[in-house]
Amino acid sequence: MIRLDGKVAIVTGGAQGVGGGITRCLARSGAKVLIADIDVETAGNMAKQLNESGYESVSLRVDVNSFADLKQMVEVAMSEWGRLDILVNNAYNSSEAQKGGVLEVSEEQWQKDINSLVTSVYAGSKYAIPAISETGGGSIINISSVHGLLVARKALTYETGKSAVIALTKQMAVDYGEIGIRANAICPGHIVTERIQESTWKDNQSGLEFFEDQYPVKRTGTPEDIGNAAVFLSSDMASFITGHALPVDGGLTIQLQENFGVQQAHYVMDNPGTKMPYRR
Ligand SMILES: NC(=O)c1ccc[n+]([C@@H]2O[C@H](COP(=O)([O-])OP(=O)(O)OC[C@H]3O[C@@H](n4cnc5c(N)ncnc54)[C@H](O)[C@@H]3O)[C@@H](O)[C@H]2O)c1
Numbered sequence: 001m002i003r004l005d006g007k008v009a010i011v012t013g014g015a016q017g018v019g020g021g022i023t024r025c026l027a028r029s030g031a032k033v034l035i036a037d038i039d040v041e042t043a044g045n046m047a048k049q050l051n052e053s054g055y056e057s058v059s060l061r062v063d064v065n066s067f068a069d070l071k072q073m074v075e076v077a078m079s080e081w082g083r084l085d086i087l088v089n090n091a092y093n094s095s096e097a098q099k100g101g102v103l104e105v106s107e108e109q110w111q112k113d114i115n116s117l118v119t120s121v122y123a124g125s126k127y128a129i130p131a132i133s134e135t136g137g138g139s140i141i142n143i144s145s146v147h148g149l150l151v152a153r154k155a156l157t158y159e160t161g162k163s164a165v166i167a168l169t170k171q172m173a174v175d176y177g178e179i180g181i182r183a184n185a186i187c188p189g190h191i192v193t194e195r196i197q198e199s200t201w202k203d204n205q206s207g208l209e210f211f212e213d214q215y216p217v218k219r220t221g222t223p224e225d226i227g228n229a230a231v232f233l234s235s236d237m238a239s240f241i242t243g244h245a246l247p248v249d250g251g252l253t254i255q256l257q258e259n260f261g262v263q264q265a266h267y268v269m270d271n272p273g274t275k276m277p278y279r280r
């Protein structure tokens with residue numbers, strides 16, 4: 001097991017979901033973790049559980065859309081533990097993103113989504129980099145998505161934002177490698193979080209099986225899949241890896257989509273009258 005003993009980490013949105021998996025994996029590897037989340041109650045519960053299990057964690061109410069909160073987040077980690085080694089920029093509230101393309105997304109919505117997807121990563125990193133460099137450097141991990149690599153229909157702000165997160169990651173890697181900062185992005189495939197399980201799959205087990213079938217590994221991801229990747233990228237074992245966008249997606253993005261078209265064509269043959277939902 002990779003050990004991160006003595007290291008201090010911040011995970012934004014670390015109370016649950018993907019961030020929850022990252023928090024648990026970092027803590028189990030020996031890092032002290034500041035859980036920076038807008039949901040102060042869930043973050044507090046996560047910290048309590050980790051501390052009761054013998055790990056070290058503190059929770060803090062942070063809204064990643066607030067520069068002041070992000071600045072304070074770094075100050076709290078430094079005053080609590082005297083150093084900072086790892087920042088994971090993960091928080092995002094997907095229910096706030098508006099579906100649509102350039103024509104449908106309003107100017108206000110564009111600004112709001114790009115702020116929460118991209119500006120939050122810029123600002124969190126801006127405050128963390130000086131602190132991380134004080135002890136010789138460390139690792140920034142930005143949670144992008146397979147949607148940062150490939151584009152789905154009518155998802156303008158999410159796809160643009162997650163793609164920008166990869167560019168921002170590369171920029172930081174190039175600019176701050178010389179002061180010991182490595183920056184990498186993780187591009188998760190579909191991760192079944194507490195929220196997604198409740199909203200999408202709880203009453204649709206067979207739908208989930210269809211969905212999983214498109215993944216070469218025949219399953220969707222867990223928060224711990226992303227947490228394990230974050231532990232590796234945080235560790236000295238990844239000391240020569242920077243500026244990388246790592247898909248953690250069970251092979252989803254390496255695969256030609258055409259086979260799904262063939263499957264759909266067969267489905268239509270077996271179910272005459274089936275109409276394409278988007279075809280005009
Ligand atoms: N779940 C997936 O399938 C998936 C796939 C690819 C990428 N991602 C990315 O992973 C990250 C986490 O997504 P998730 O699915 O775990 O979401 P989630 O809703 O399950 O959890 C998000 C966490 O972030 C917190 N949060 C939300 N807005 C915040 C804010 N403004 N400030 C601070 N904390 C805030 C929430 O309280 C929650 O604890 C996002 O960046 C998302 O785009 C998720």
